Amino acid sequence: MYNKQEFKTPMPHQEPDIRNKNFSEVSTGYSLEDAVNEANRCLNCKTKPCMNGCPVNVDIPDFINFIKDGDIESAYRKIKEKNFLPAVCGRVCPQENQCEKLCVRGIKNESVGIGRLERFCADWARENGVETETLPRQSSNHKVAVIGAGPAGLTCAGVLAQAGIEVEIFESLNKAGGVLSYGIPEFRLPKSIVRYEVENLEKLGVKIHTDVVVGRTVTIPQLENMGFEAFFIGSGAGLPSFMGIEGEGLAGVFSANEFLTRANLMECYKEDKDTPAPKLEKVVVVGGGNVAMDAARVAKRMGSDVSIIYRRGIEQMPARKEEIHHAQEEGIHFLTLNNPVRVIGDENGFVKQIECVKMELTEPDASGRRGVKVMDGSEFLMDVDGVIMAIGTSPNPLLKATINGIEVNRRGGFVVDDNMRTSIPNIWAGGDAVTGSATVIEAMGAGQKAAKSILEYFT
Amino acid sequence: MFKILDKKQLNDSTFSMTIDAPLVAQNIMPGQFVMVMTDENSERIPLTIADFDKTAGSVTIIFQAIGGSTIKLASKNAGEEIAHFAGPLGMPTELENISNACVIGGGVGCAIALPQAKWLKNHGANVDLVAGFRNKDIVILEDEMKAAATELTICTDDGSYGVKGFVTGVLKDNITSGKNYDCVIAIGPVPMMKAVCDITKEFDIRTIVSLNPIMIDGTGMCGGCRVNVDGKVKFACVDGPDFDGHKVDFKELMIRNSMYRNQEKEHKEHICRMYGGK
Secondary structure (H helix, E strand, C coil): CCCCCCCCCCCCECCHHHHCCCCCCCECCCCHHHHHHHHCCCCCCCCCHHHHCCCCCCCHHHHHHHHHCCCHHHHHHHHHCCCCCHHHHHHHCCHHHCHHHHCCHHHHCCCCCHHHHHHHHHHHHHHCCCCCCCCCCCCCCCEEEEECCCHHHHHHHHHHHHCCCEEEEECCCCCCCCHHHHCCCCCCCCHHHHHHHHHHHHHCCCEEECCCCECCCECHHHHHHCCCCEEEECCCCCEECCCCCECCCCECEEEHHHHHHHHHHCCCCCCCCCCCCCCCCEEEEECCCHHHHHHHHHHHHCCCEEEEEECCCHHHCCCCHHHHHHHHHCCCEEEECEEEEEEEECCCCEEEEEEEEEEEECCCCCCCCCCEEECCCCCEEEECCEEEECCCEECCHHHHCCCCCCCECCCCCECCCCCCECCCCCEEECCHHHHCCCCHHHHHHHHHHHHHHHHHHHC | CEEEEEEEECCCCEEEEEEECHHHHCCCCCCCEEEEECCCCCCCEEEEEEEEECCCCEEEEEEECCCHHHHHHHCCCCCCEECEEEEEECCCCCCCCCCEEEEEEECCHHHHHHHHHHHHHHCCCEEEEEEEECCHHHCCCHHHHHHHCCEEEEEECCCCCCEECCHHHHHHHHHHCCCCCCEEEEECCHHHHHHHHHHHHHCCCCEEEECCCCCCCCCCCCCCCEEEECCEEEECCCCCCEEEHHHECHHHHHHHHCCCHHHHHHHHHHHHHHHCCC
């Protein structure tokens, strides 16, 4: 008999008024009791619909069954068969659009908290020193170079290493993790967890070289001369976009990438770190995605009064509902249906004001999508000293410019086939470098798929 | 970790460091830079490459210990290690098809102008090198510059060495006395580069400037180093650091470089207390 509780077992968390002043994790995680209670809400459906929503195909009902029995170690091992970064995915995956969206319990009530359970297992395993990394029984003599130590690259490397391939990862920044290190803030994904997952990968024999900018420090032909036979590019999204409005060059206008990198990778808010922290009283973040929420919540924690400006309505925001909710709870103002038209500086070139216009939603078009248009005469000024642009990124041109003849699409993303293989037979690519800004788990799915294809290539 | 093979003090605040970095050295072209972190707590700072030796696998940087991060770097000695050293980054300077160049360096910028001059001279160009310093005490790399130039002119603001006055005065004199430069390369403080461009624009001489805006990653990810060139947003780290000086919005560059003035002052005081310094 299953647990008929209608709602998910609540996630313990720090209270909004406390957490918006610190960088500790917002959600503190299930207890064993919470986890077993939540696991018992699972119907253990024969058809396992949830699995269809998982980009890396985790055996969800099977791991949940182990939790029901209190066998967390087995549950963790079950997850790890398919997912190299469960502590990460349990925290940052948009489960509501993936596994949990397809959960049968979700039809009438709330779906099973699959993400919360995944996180619980991963945290439990880490705290209890469960080792799952076993060196492959036989090693092949094949060598693969992975470019970029983000979620796509780490996953690809993990799958390959377990199959006995010699893998080296080349990362341009000073730390591994990619967006997990520079993008997602500490309070959503503690960096100690990223380090732990990276160390696990190293236990599998994966070598990680930081400070190597492939395309500059070494080129792919040079890596070929060093004995690498195949390549996976997981170089991420790259160049931040700006709106192209007046005043974006003023001091105090940041891309979300810059603002988040200062805070997350360089930890500028910590006393002992040298990277200067922007000191801003009143900040607006432009955009409605997860990156905008992250930037706003970081700015809040660094002591600013923060507003999010988004040109459409809150219902149209692409950010996860949970992130929007957390941001609202933490006291971030939401100025939806507004759009900046110009940034105004003081006599020294520092941001002083932002001029916005009000927008209104238009009637749904043939596809049912509602557009927006500017309301005439609705211009207004806001006093601000910081503007963070979180309106997306385009793929970094650096790498593709150095690979002769590789095919890229109109937006600059690598063109790949169903197996993530590019137009060059020994180069695969995945993650944001292919799709543009997307999710961690989609990048991991791409890394996994590419790894399988690389293994076939070697057989 | 990257070992410091050699360290020299060139004047009261300028240091030369040669770093063991074979991977970085192998693909370097003049005009490129490296991102440096002295230790795990450090800021990532861009430093233009002053020299390199592909055979020895070493890269030389010359920098002025002027802020917290450079003072910390300067506190390291030969035999010690620095935490991170990534590069070469940026587009190499387009030096092909230049036959008669005036290369201008201002202060520590001379260290960066030197490899350009060297490359041009080695490739058969006439190279007039104009090096400007505040005074005699801070003149650096005189012998090296002499060797790299067809003609070297050193000028000092106070006249304590060489010609009295600014590099722009020498440039203008050279141009008006009939030197037919097909390219001017200016590397130094922003006001100097701007002043050079004002003159060369008047005479319609192609001018390359090397910009050094605030950067974090140095690989095109953060957009902190964006500069306005011909009305378009360019990233100094991937599109530069060299740009057509006649198209750069220097005013915006100066504004953007002043972003952390207060924090930098505090940081410098803090670092000076810990590591010593000027």
